[in-house]
Amino acid sequence: MDEAISFLASTLLGRWFLCAAFFFFTVAAQADNHTPKAQHELGVQYLHGHGVSQDSKRAVLLFRRAAAGAYPPALNALGELYRHGNGVRKSARQAKRLFERAAEQNYAPAQTNLGDVHRASKVFGGAAHWYRLAATQGSAPGQYRLGRAHWKGEGVPTDEVRAYKWLTLAAQQGYKAAVKDRDVLAKTLTAGQIEKADGLVAQWTACFKDKRTC
Numbered sequence: 001m002d003e004a005i006s007f008l009a010s011t012l013l014g015r016w017f018l019c020a021a022f023f024f025f026t027v028a029a030q031a032d033n034h035t036p037k038a039q040h041e042l043g044v045q046y047l048h049g050h051g052v053s054q055d056s057k058r059a060v061l062l063f064r065r066a067a068a069g070a071y072p073p074a075l076n077a078l079g080e081l082y083r084h085g086n087g088v089r090k091s092a093r094q095a096k097r098l099f100e101r102a103a104e105q106n107y108a109p110a111q112t113n114l115g116d117v118h119r120a121s122k123v124f125g126g127a128a129h130w131y132r133l134a135a136t137q138g139s140a141p142g143q144y145r146l147g148r149a150h151w152k153g154e155g156v157p158t159d160e161v162r163a164y165k166w167l168t169l170a171a172q173q174g175y176k177a178a179v180k181d182r183d184v185l186a187k188t189l190t191a192g193q194i195e196k197a198d199g200l201v202a203q204w205t206a207c208f209k210d211k212r213t214c
Contacts, residue, residue: 036071039063043077047087056087067098072107075099079113092117103130108139115145119154128155135166138208143170144178151185160189164197169204 043062046055060081066074079098082091096117102110115130128149134142147166150159164185170178186194207214 036066036069036074039066040071040074040077043074047077056081060087070101070105072102072105072110075102076107076110076113079110083113083117103133106133106137108134108137108142111137112139112141112145115142119145124149124155126155135169140170140173140175140178143167143173144175144181147178148181151181160185161193161197161200164189164194165200165204168197168201172201 039062043059043066044050045052046062047059048054060078063074063078063081067078075098079095079102081087082098083095084090096114099110099114099117103114111130111134115127115134118124118126118130128146131142131146131149135146136142143166146156147163147170148154149156149163150166151163152158164182167178167182167185171182189197203214
């Protein structure tokens, strides 16, 4: 029953019927203590003021309820609030812990965030590790950051062909920063290097589509 309510609310939200979505998420979130998805979605609406007055503290409360069930999106959202001090006291340590809990469940946005935490601390090897895990799931932010890592030699060997590959994959998803950096990088590559990188892009795309590891 709760899953059906959450599904209906998600559909309504996608069509911008925000007030209606808010109602259904509220019903699902309050139905019992086993609806972390609904708690998280309701928290997102409070955080951004979609269909309801913006309320960061209310969002934090809802994210915490969902995070108590180890729900990855809620753990990640709560981590972002701690990282920026939005609705809670800023705490890099707490943010990292929350990102780790979500990343360990293979949640790509948290893996990217955890990579950013490592990079900010200049732990480039750790950053590249988490970026790669996100990138191989098809995450555009993860692909972009992994491409940058290969371009700059941060935590991985400098490899402009692989950098172009990952930047291209992110750019194909409309990631604007990747489009810009790929075009800058392309000016320094030979036609042969670009051809090789394009071949890697095609190979990776085919493997990803078929759910194979390449």
